[in-house]
Amino acid sequence: MKFAYFTHSLASCWNHGNAHFLRGVLRDLIHRGHEVIAYEPREAWSLGNLLKDHGEAGLDIYRKLYPELSSTTFGADADLGEMVSDADVVIVHEWNDPWLVAAIGELRRQGARFTLLFHDTHHRAVSDPNAIRQFDLGGYDGVLAFGETLAEVYRRWGWGDRVHVWHEAADTRLFHPPAVETEREGLVWIGNWGDNERSAELETFLFRPAQTLGLPLEIYGVRYPEHARETLSRYGVTYRGWLPNAQAPEVFARHLATVHVPRRFYVDMLPGIPTIRVFEALACGIPLISAPWSDSEGLFNPGADFLVARDEGEMVRHLTAVCQDADLRRSLVTNGLAAIHDRHSCAHRAEQLLTILETYGAATPTEMSA
Secondary structure (H helix, E strand, O other): OEEEEEOOOOOOOOOOOHHHHHHHHHHHHHHOOOEEEEEEEOOOHHHHHHHHHHHHHHHHHHHHHOOOOOEEEEOOOOOHHHHOOOOOEEEEEOOOOHHHHHHHHHHHHOOOOOEEEEEEOOOHHHHOHHHHHOOOOOOOOEEEEOOHHHHHHHHHOOOHHHEEEOOOOEOOOOOOOOOOOOOOOOEEEEOOOOOOOOHHHHHHHHHHHHHHHOOOEEEEOOOOOHHHHHHHHHOOOEEEEOOOHHHHHHHHOOOOEEEEOOOHHHHHOOOOOOOHHHHHHHHOOOOEEEOOOOOOOOOOOEOOOEEEOOOHHHHHHHHHHHHHOHHHHHHHHHHHHHHHHHHOEHHHHHHHHHHHHHOOOOOOOOOOOO
16 A cells, blocks of 8 residues: 655654654554655644754654654645545645645545545644644544544544544664663663653652762753743752754663653543653663553553552652662663563554554555564
8 A cells, every 4th residue: 555644744753752752663564565745744843943054964863773764744735636646545644734634635526536534643632722723623533542542532523433543652663672782871861851741750750869869860851941941940950951852762772760750641631641751761761750640441451560659658669779770770671671572662663553544445556574
């Protein structure tokens, strides 16, 4: 089949977590023998910020480690009909302009023969529902939602069995343990500061526990305003700035453990949806300790795949145990890797997508060996 995916950006992962998952899924589809083309707007916000901060060199790692992938940019004057004229499947991500979402839906309404899906990987459907409702999805065949609680929102909006739960996952072609183990020390956290959605939680479950134990802590990410950097300095945290996501495995490989601190919306309003950082960390074989979140869909086995700290004191105790107990570290790594390899890789999600498409009558050619 030929897939056309309209993303905010495939090239840039600057504050664009969906790029991580999308790269892995599209690459897997390519290795299965499908034709894939990615489209991204000419002036994507994420790519613009990456280039402003790092220039063209900021794209070097992506280009080196994802040689199969590329994207085509387009503007408001693009001939969308021509762009998707021979596509079997078109998927449009929610981080696109309403005019684009509507225009592609109109093509489908007018008789275009591709299967058209809308892909939602954000909390806006509950935190700012009007932002999603402005999208005209009338021409769409179905919705891909990255968690059951988000899918339920679309069901309430009338989508019924045309909404499909499609979780994110780890690209295990890239995210895996190091071939050769070297000395590990301290903690690492990879995440963006954003809009103060978890600033208090970061102090409670990361900054203070690390300071209490005297553990070195390195942080990678973007959108850290001056007051955030002052907070990091006050706690003795080393701030490293933006990290190309493709380099995360080598950063994880240098550290004893990492911590998951979900944004408030994913704790309070969209429980059961982990961020992609959970999948990627477990795939890299690094022990993970999480702040509270409800694994309501049973994606993992909390307590075995990773540890969960209900409060600051328990986070201190868990970090102490992980640092001091090599058997515990090995157990967490083994269980976490098994969870990813058994059910949470991008290959699993590509297979699930193909199964979903079969329900719409999309044909599946003989696959190439991966």
